[in-house]
Amino acid sequence: MRFFNHRRHGHIIGSVYLVHFARPYHGAQHYLGFSTNIPQRVKAHRAGRGAPLLAAVTKRGIGWRVVRTWKRKDGYFEQQLKHSYNLRDLCPMCSGPHAHKKGH
16 A cells, blocks of 8 residues: 555545646645545544645635546545646646646
8 A cells, every 4th residue: 555645545536636726726736535535534634624725825815716626536646636737738727628628
C-alpha cells in the first residue's frame, strides 16, 4: 500500500473531485481531492477542517465549487491526474467543453 501526504491510497474506491476557485490564490486556482463521500468532504472543507489550501481560500472569502468528478476511482488515479495534467486543462470552467475528454 502506498502513502501520499500521510494518507492511504490505492485500494479504497471512491471519487476524485476537482475544485475551481472563483479567483486565483497565490497562483493556484484548482484543488484535486479524493473522497468516499464528496458531500461530507465538501462540508468539512467549507468548515475549514479539510485541506489547508481550501481552508486558506475559504478564510480569504474566495468562492469555490466542485466542477468535475470521476466516480469509482482510487487514490492512485488522483495522483496520476495530479502528476500528468495541469488541473486547468481538466477544468470545464477554464477549458470549456473539451475538458471532459481529458483525464478519463
